[in-house]
Amino acid sequence: MINQSQxxxxxxxxxxxxxxxxxxxxxxxxxxAGALDVNVVGLCADLKDSTKMNLxxxxxxxxxxxxxxxEQNLAxxxxxxxxxxxxxxxxxxxxxxxxxxxxxIRTTICYNNVPVKIIGSxxxxxxxxxxxxxxxxxxxxxxxxxxxxxxxxxxxxxxxRKATLAAAQTKDPTYIRLTRHKTPxxxxxxxxxxxxxxxxxxxxxxxxxxxxKKSVGIIATGSLVYQALxxxxxxxxxxxxxxxxxxPTIKPLDEAMVVALARKTNAIVTAEEHQITGGMxxxxxxxxxQHYPVPMEFVGVQNRFGQSGTPEELLKEYSxxxxxxxxxxxxxxxxxxx
Amino acid sequence: xxxxxxxxxxxxxFTANKIRQSIVEMLTEAGSGHTAGSLGMADIFxxxxxxxxxxxxxxxxxxxxxxxxxxxxxxxxxxxxxMAHAGYFPVNELLSLRKFGSRxxxxxxxxxxxxxxxxxxxxxxxxxxxxxxxxxxRMDNGRSSGKQFYCFVGDGELNEGQNWEAVxxxxxxxIQNLTLIVDRNNIQIDGYTEDVMPLQSLVExxxxxNWHVQEIDGHNFEDIISAAGEAQAVFETPSVIVAxxxxxxxxxxxxxxxxxxxxxxxxxxxxxxxxxxxxxxxK
Numbered sequence: 028m029i030n031q032s033q034x035x036x037x038x039x040x041x042x043x044x045x046x047x048x049x050x051x052x053x054x055x056x057x058x059x060a061g062a063l064d065v066n067v068v069g070l071c072a073d074l075k076d077s078t079k080m081n082l083x084x085x086x087x088x089x090x091x092x093x094x095x096x097x098e099q100n101l102a103x104x105x106x107x108x109x110x111x112x113x114x115x116x117x118x119x120x121x122x123x124x125x126x127x128x129x130x131x132i133r134t135t136i137c138y139n140n141v142p143v144k145i146i147g148s149x150x151x152x153x154x155x156x157x158x159x160x161x162x163x164x165x166x167x168x169x170x171x172x173x174x175x176x177x178x179x180x181x182x183x184x185x186x187x188r189k190a191t192l193a194a195a196q197t198k199d200p201t202y203i204r205l206t207r208h209k210t211p212x213x214x215x216x217x218x219x220x221x222x223x224x225x226x227x228x229x230x231x232x233x234x235x236x237x238x239x240k241k242s243v244g245i246i247a248t249g250s251l252v253y254q255a256l257x258x259x260x261x262x263x264x265x266x267x268x269x270x271x272x273x274x275p276t277i278k279p280l281d282e283a284m285v286v287a288l289a290r291k292t293n294a295i296v297t298a299e300e301h302q303i304t305g306g307m308x309x310x311x312x313x314x315x316x317q318h319y320p321v322p323m324e325f326v327g328v329q330n331r332f333g334q335s336g337t338p339e340e341l342l343k344e345y346s347x348x349x350x351x352x353x354x355x356x357x358x359x360x361x362x363x364x365x
Numbered sequence: 366x367x368x369x370x371x372x373x374x375x376x377x378x379f380t381a382n383k384i385r386q387s388i389v390e391m392l393t394e395a396g397s398g399h400t401a402g403s404l405g406m407a408d409i410f411x412x413x414x415x416x417x418x419x420x421x422x423x424x425x426x427x428x429x430x431x432x433x434x435x436x437x438x439x440x441x442x443x444x445x446x447x448m449a450h451a452g453y454f455p456v457n458e459l460l461s462l463r464k465f466g467s468r469x470x471x472x473x474x475x476x477x478x479x480x481x482x483x484x485x486x487x488x489x490x491x492x493x494x495x496x497x498x499x500x501x502x503r504m505d506n507g508r509s510s511g512k513q514f515y516c517f518v519g520d521g522e523l524n525e526g527q528n529w530e531a532v533x534x535x536x537x538x539x540i541q542n543l544t545l546i547v548d549r550n551n552i553q554i555d556g557y558t559e560d561v562m563p564l565q566s567l568v569e570x571x572x573x574x575n576w577h578v579q580e581i582d583g584h585n586f587e588d589i590i591s592a593a594g595e596a597q598a599v600f601e602t603p604s605v606i607v608a609x610x611x612x613x614x615x616x617x618x619x620x621x622x623x624x625x626x627x628x629x630x631x632x633x634x635x636x637x638x639x640x641x642x643x644x645x646x647x648k
Binding site: 068103109112113130138 | 474490493496498538
């Protein structure tokens with residue numbers, strides 16, 4: 028059942044659950060961060076409306092720089108501003124930033140270790156009709172490999188708002204990935220959030236040894252947290268115990284929570300709207316392989332590019348939905364009880 | 366800017382020669398590194414650190430200092446040597462260039478030597494950072510900020526498209542306290558610039574982006590200092606100084622030869638180069 032301590036949206040499983048795009052949460056968060064600190068500045072590469080940086084740009088035009096369609100320059104200018112004491116948020120579609128400007132991010136932001144916050148919107152196949160060129164499925168891998176970089180993947184608009192505010196208060200280069208389409212509101216203002224922390228959002232409370240044989244841990248990030256919760260509900264009715272860990276920070280990873288979940292369930296499924304290679308599941312497997320190896324299954328995009336379609340069609344086609352999570356749970360259960 | 370007296374000019378010539386000697390010594394000791402561009406820019410770096418810059422080597426983090434952003438990080442021997450001779454750190458530290466644990470990394474790394482304004486090496490990123498620094502400064506101090514932002518790029522480096530993204534933004538934002546200095550030495554690692562990727566007409570290129578452009582002899586101290594002064598006096602636009610330099614300047618066998626872009630002198634070559642430079646000083 029839903030973990031009450033997380034103070035999640037009480038209408039979570041209702042059909043009329045409120046929906047909002049995650050990028051809107053970023054826009055609101057940046058506005059708040061801007062009010063709290065005059066050193067917060069915004070930079071955009073000709074996408075301020077679709078990244079929702081327009082809220083900040085309209086309120087603080089004197090702290091906003093429009094660089095045009097020039098993502099390499101975007102990163103360099105942000106780095107220069109950070110060197111002078113600013114906390115720059117640079118926004119574009121993730122395919123272009125950090126997609127196009129990876130080396131500039133590596134050298135001028137991470138190697139210099141300056142507090143630039145990189146906002147990559149339009150991640151995952153759920154971008155929809157724009158097609159594969161605009162659906163970032165590699166950005167977690169690109170960013171988590173960089174020393175000094177933190178990587179955050181909020182599950183809903185509220186978490187995106189909190190992540191933005193939290194990022195404005197750290198000294199670290201930080202990447203925040205955002206989905207485009209409207210998704211259910213999972214958390215509330217009162218839900219806990221800290222960069223670097225993972226949260227148990229659902230727990231079947233299987234505790235005796237017979238029950239635990241039929242239990243699985245699902246670690247989900249971003250848009251797939253909601254799908255994981257739906258899956259958990261269904262599986263609970265079928266007598267399978269599920270603990271769902273919401274993992275908004277992919278780096279630094281909350282190793283203690285991940286290992287504790289593996290110890291409890293002895294079987295892990297990871298779920299993310301990203302290539303399986305190099306993504307959040309890979310990060311989790313790096314930790315578990317070292318500290319507590321258990322059977323794992325990965326839900327994510329399998330070495331393919333996206334295409335046009337509705338978000339729903341694409342999430343199904345690319346096996347990054349509720350059904351795929353359920354299948355992965357059943358697979359990992361079989362391996363666990365061999 | 367101060368007028369250049371004969372005495373001062375003589376002093377600058379002397380200092381530039383010392384800096385060239387340091388460059389040869391440090392590169393010979395390191396056994397690798399970029400000789401031609403470092404020697405070619407010695408006069409401009411001397412003029413900068415001993416005449417033009419508002420800075421304080423005893424207080425490298427002085428808030429009001431002018432900023433020097435070296436985009437073509439591979440010529441860092443000249444930056445390190447100018448900084449050491451200006452008093453930022455001991456001259457004998459120069460011999461640690463490129464060695465394990467040294468603050469003087471093969472390409473500049475600000476985490477190792479925090480008094481640098483940035484790290485560089487991969488080409489094409491410095492101007493963007495200089496523009497960002499100047500924009501941040503303007504947000505805090507307005508357009509009458511006293512700071513100047515000096516960015517160095519190599520001519521071959523201008524092959525990188527990112528430079529032109531930054532050139533456009535600097536024009537759009539009318540960053541008047543930004544001076545870009547192009548080391549127009551006509552060589553890059555694969556040969557002569559006009560063979561690898563023609564850059565002419567460089568002056569017209571910058572003019573068409575509405576920059577204030579000056580083309581100078583990069584070995585003439587009067588030219589260098591007066592161009593920097595004129596760049597400061599221009600208020601409507603950013604400024605670029607296209608500095609015509611001789612790669613390897615000061616050591617005949619290194620001069621104008623693209624082969625010396627990316628290599629360092631062998632011990633014998635270093636000894637004879639030093640001899641040649643020491644003779645020049647006596648003249």
